[in-house]
Amino acid sequence: MAMHLTGMYPDWWKGHRFTRPINAWVLGDTNETIRTTLQQYYVGDPPGRLTFEKRHMGTLHPSVIVSIAPRRGVPGAVDLVKVKHVSGGTSTLLFKSYEQGRKAFQSARIDAVHADEEPPINIYRELLMRLMSVDGNPPGILLVTATPLLGMSETILQFLHPQTLETTISEGDIVSGRAYVQAGWNDNPYLLEEEKARFRETWPAHELEARERGVPSLGLGLVYPVSESAITCMPFVIPDYWPRVFGLDFGWNPSPTAALFAAHDRDNDVLYITGEYAVKELTPQHHAVNLLKLGADWMPGVYDPAGKISSLKDGEKLVDLYQEAGIRYLSKANNSKEEGLMRVLQRMQNGQLKIFSSLSRTLTEFRMYARDEEGIPKKGNDHLMDCLRYIVMSGLGIARSKSNPLQYYRGLGGHELPYTAPAEGDWMRY
Structure with a gap:
């Protein structure tokens, strides 16, 4: 997402490239989770609260941030970020939450969206509308990062089983513009084996698959709390x-x-x-x-x-x-x-x-x-x-x-x- 906002792509990048400034949204469950997690990932600690040396830096380095607009009435929260683009223009990044409801996502043309945890199905469909191709511009892109603890939500189900398709999307396949990748503990080189062992003792088997391997299937409150591999x-x-x-x-x-x-x-x-x-x-x-x-x-x-x-x-x-x-x-x-x-x-x-x-x-x-x-x-x-x-x-x-x-x-x-x-x-x- 930082690459899309800045236009700074490494030579090996084979994905989509924006050659112009973009309008982007970053979405989360609540305003609080956005402030404490997503905001940190993107822009780090707000300027002025800590010295430059002690500040936690986000993925967007301070050198590419033109301005940061705080959210009114929420101390420490960020609303809008303007980012330098290599073309000479300025991209915009807006933080929004699902708790604002579907109407808050209407009537806008967006180039890129990062949704952290799968959005409710009505917001998911609205996002697809916001990313449609208009005015000669290509369609936008939607990135979703999720640990699927609450089972196969309607949003994930619609993503993996598009209504226009008869087959299920498999990992790594690109079908009708959709693709997904599962990331598990073994993909993280910084997790120690003793920590993994301790975590495995903490969660029940049906929840462990979602946390350890990113399987979008098992979660809390399941009727059949049984590991899929067992049946x-x-x-x-x-x-x-x-x-x-x-x-x-x-x-x-x-x-x-x-x-x-x-x-x-x-x-x-x-x-x-x-x-x-x-x-x-x-x-x-x-x-x-x-x-x-x-x-x-x-x-x-x-x-x-x-x-x-x-x-x-x-x-x-x-x-x-x-x-x-x-x-x-x-x-x-x-x-x-x-x-x-x-x-x-x-x-x-x-x-x-x-x-x-x-x-x-x-x-x-x-x-x-x-x-x-x-x-x-x-x-x-x-x-x-x-x-x-x-x-x-x-x-x-x-x-x-x-x-x-x-x-x-x-x-x-x-x-x-x-x-x-x-x-x-x-x-x-x-």
Whole structure:
């Protein structure tokens, strides 16, 4: 950011270069964090408070600072900094905080923004608007530095999964103008090994990955406080004799219709999540076409009990529409939420639940699935997690292998009757 403000780039610099003075913002959570951290990083201690020899210098050397405007009513805080640019002009650097709200970020054209910790999603979107290309100038750049302790926030999720893309951005890739780098303790040559060891004893395993390796996934208040490495495995070919089942959660927009596909190694009682599906704004018939290709034509499925509500089509039930489209073996899941969450967590902690590492959407939801201040799991971006709960609560008992699939049974008069999960001890009816 200092290079962009001054136009002083080293010869080896291959990134973007501004050949003119720029307007830049530096953003933080609160005015206090800006004063005590970001301000120090950029301009150091305010002039006049200490002698030049004792002052802490920021990244912007005093020789390139034209002027510093203090923030009114906040002793020691800086509002605006003017910086010499090598072209002969002057760049401006303005400090702002998220607590000012979205309106404080409107109606401006900015060349560069440094956001320390990910901004709220409404401010993030506003920043993208401020950086748009206008008046013949190229689009601006947004830099975000964050230790993702609060899980996969909506801002990080939108960054890693742009709505216009079908794939997740991986570290080092440049996709649609976006890229990211993870920096961990091992990237810092000044951290001593004994300090790292002491830190590792301080934090729980699920928080340690975020602090030590910068993994934008695990944080405080997670529903499943388990290390991601403990529940993932590389994909492998599922034996034909392993029972299979899928969980189905109904949606439209903004919530997708979601499904998870699972295989149960009954010999070792390990449940493997092998496939995922999440698509918005399709009818049950269109979803069924996609799900049938994934095995829903022979696998039993357990669905969101809310799916029994009436649809807009002549009062028919959503479940009926899926069954008419060919997904016959559907039964209602047990929707006891807290019990389901504890059963899933118990399997995770016991090594009895594994998720294929290729299921990026599922792992994204796992990373951001958190409880609110009252301990209630947050809604939104939890549909695959709901499918997982349905499978654990209701799917294992009805799972079937491909070599031994469920069949419709014939009722009185020879009519085909839809499959429903039998009651315990009632298997002979099938």
